[in-house]
Amino acid sequence: MKIIKSATLANIDASEVSVESTFTKGLPSFTIVGLPSDQIKESKDRVKSALLTNDYKFPPKKITINLSPSEIKKTGTHFDLPIALLISLYEEKKIDFKDIHVFGELSLNGEIKDSNNIFPIILSLAKQSKINNVLVCSNSAKKISKIPNINIYCVKNLLEAIEFFHEKDKSKYLYKKDMLEYEKININGKEFYYENYYENDFFDIKGQENAKKAALIAAAGNHNILLEGSPGCGKSMIAKRLPYIMAPMSLDEILEIAKLQALDLKEPNFKPVRVSRSPHCSSTKASIVGSSNSLGEIALANAGALFFDELAHFPSSILESLREPLEDNCLLISRANSKVKYNTKFLFIGAMNPCPCGNLLSTNKSCRCNELEIKRYKNRLSEPFLDRIDLYVIMNETNINDKPSVDSKSLHEQVIEAFKMQILRGQNELNGKLNDKQVNKFCILDEESTAILHRATNSFNLSFRSINKVLKVARTIADLESSVSIKKHHILESLNYRRR
Known part of the structure; x- marks a missing residue:
């Protein structure tokens, strides 16, 4: 059994998926299991066409593809590429699929396409520290190149993806990271x-x-x-x-x-x-x-x-x-x-x-x-x-x-x-x-400002939430004036913006 790592979206977060394959004797068939969506079920025809148009014979065996864990609903067309790689390389015993996640939708001629789910999935996996290396097409690579701390390998079509796993030196497939070219400020590093x-x-x-x-x-x-x-x-x-x-x-x-x-x-x-x-x-x-x-x-x-x-x-x-x-x-x-x-x-x-x-x-x-x-x-x-x-x-x-x-x-x-x-x-x-604890830490008043706020609380029947909002607005008014502390006129201006 061979395994390639991929992932699927569960709501707005990604869950890692292992794409498993077995090739057994029996009547030739091609089955995908593991709660696949209709998009994934349709990938059988895309994968077959991509392999046959690139002179790869479809194995005359009983092919079973399992998307694990099976209790999670899998969606997305990006499972095409890992499924096609498992089938095309099923006889290769020395190829290592470890420590790399594979994503890509296949066209009928074997070209690899981007899909809307790929960027959110890889970003979510990166935030969870579950991904180090990723293999995608150039359109996907351009988007995910903004994500830090991952290595991006880029291929154009199925043939290049197959060659990628045969190559010992994969540096030529490495995608150069794009930098954000906008105005920026550096604060505390x-x-x-x-x-x-x-x-x-x-x-x-x-x-x-x-x-x-x-x-x-x-x-x-x-x-x-x-x-x-x-x-x-x-x-x-x-x-x-x-x-x-x-x-x-x-x-x-x-x-x-x-x-x-x-x-x-x-x-x-x-x-x-x-x-x-x-x-x-x-x-x-x-x-x-x-x-x-x-x-x-x-x-x-x-x-x-x-x-x-x-x-x-x-x-x-x-x-x-x-x-x-x-x-x-x-x-x-x-x-x-x-x-x-x-x-x-x-x-x-x-x-x-x-x-x-x-x-x-x-x-x-x-x-x-x-x-x-x-x-x-x-x-x-x-x-x-x-x-x-x-x-x-x-x-x-x-x-x-x-x-x-x-x-x-x-x-x-x-x-x-x-x-x-x-x-x-x-x-x-x-x-x-700011939450209540942070308000107490950053929105500190002197005695005069505190007395004004107490009078306003009694006069306007301010709730605890309203008091905190007055403090937070006063803190912002003070920041706009480059004032380290909240002063009397900051509190008065803040109270002026409360609905009465």
């Missing part, structure tokens, strides 16, 4: 990447100085923000520009976003720009939350931003399902036969009108809503949900005299300086995602 490109620029926004400052704070500390204002005042404009000025990204974050892009059937771009997801208010709960088998918008927004426009029009079941992801930065989905945990460290951006018609705050237009309609509209957002919002901003109406005041580049530079302070302070999370 760790590199963080960012891009000086702003597809949507804050310079396009006229006026709204308070909202711009709140967006700056949100980007610098990864704080959840809710923008409320009349239609056309610039809520969506701010939301679309905010991801471009968010904090620099580590290589792990870039690879994680690329993994999510691949799982979403998109081509990974490996850019150090935070992803932004903006589902429509008519989206189903399954598409937002996801399931044990498919990713939802919440999971796809990890390490980026999740924007809910017309927030009050989202079903209450969806808004309430955001409580756990906003609080714990993770989402656990439990079903009868499976449990899957998604990371949800995203910046939540909400935008809503002040009333159903949108004119409640307008000085030029009259509101057509009665008190009952306004109350019903506001009550769509529960207090527990609103308590998880760090920054609440009421935006002004647009004015013909409003002018641009700041561009995205200058805001991003401030975010980067605040980011440096947070990392140099020893934080492994941005201020908005």
Whole structure:
């Protein structure tokens, strides 16, 4: 029996799979066992065609391919190559398949293709320290070359893959690693990447100085923000520009976003720009939350931003399902036969009108809503949900005299300086995602600031969660001013952003 190592995706993580083969006497047949999906069952015809078109005779034996462990459902077309290698090299006794993982889909003429699952699988195995060497095609190698601490061997077709295992010196197949060519900063020996490109620029926004400052704070500390204002005042404009000025990204974050892009059937771009997801208010709960088998918008927004426009029009079941992801930065989905945990460290951006018609705050237009309609509209957002919002901003109406005041580049530079302070302070999370223990460690107040916070707690009946959010926002405001300690005016400004 010969074995080649490969792997399969189980939800969003990879499980190692041993592709085993036996060739016994009997009526010629070709069987794949071990809970293969229909994709894998179809590989029999691809493998046969690839071997026969390359002048390899298909063995006249009873061929059994087993994908072990058998209790895990196997999916993906990348099992074609290891299966074809086991069949083509079944008489070779000296060939060693150990310490190398093989992935690749075969075309009918033996060319090796990339598939969407290969990059997420190899990244997951690398994080689990289960992979050292990998054999793939050139398209796959280009993607996985960003993953550190693995050797990548590249072949074009089945014939080259067979030659690879006959060669003693495999260095000529070694793929040169690609480096990320973006702006970067080095903090305590760790590199963080960012891009000086702003597809949507804050310079396009006229006026709204308070909202711009709140967006700056949100980007610098990864704080959840809710923008409320009349239609056309610039809520969506701010939301679309905010991801471009968010904090620099580590290589792990870039690879994680690329993994999510691949799982979403998109081509990974490996850019150090935070992803932004903006589902429509008519989206189903399954598409937002996801399931044990498919990713939802919440999971796809990890390490980026999740924007809910017309927030009050989202079903209450969806808004309430955001409580756990906003609080714990993770989402656990439990079903009868499976449990899957998604990371949800995203910046939540909400935008809503002040009333159903949108004119409640307008000085030029009259509101057509009665008190009952306004109350019903506001009550769509529960207090527990609103308590998880760090920054609440009421935006002004647009004015013909409003002018641009700041561009995205200058805001991003401030975010980067605040980011440096947070990392140099020893934080492994941005201020908005600190847990209670970390808040006590990094958000220390003097006596005067503590007295102000106590008075505000009594006056506004702040919850323990609200107090921590005030502290975290104040910490970010202090970082933006390059202040080592949180001062009185930082607490006062932070309290100004709380919803009352």
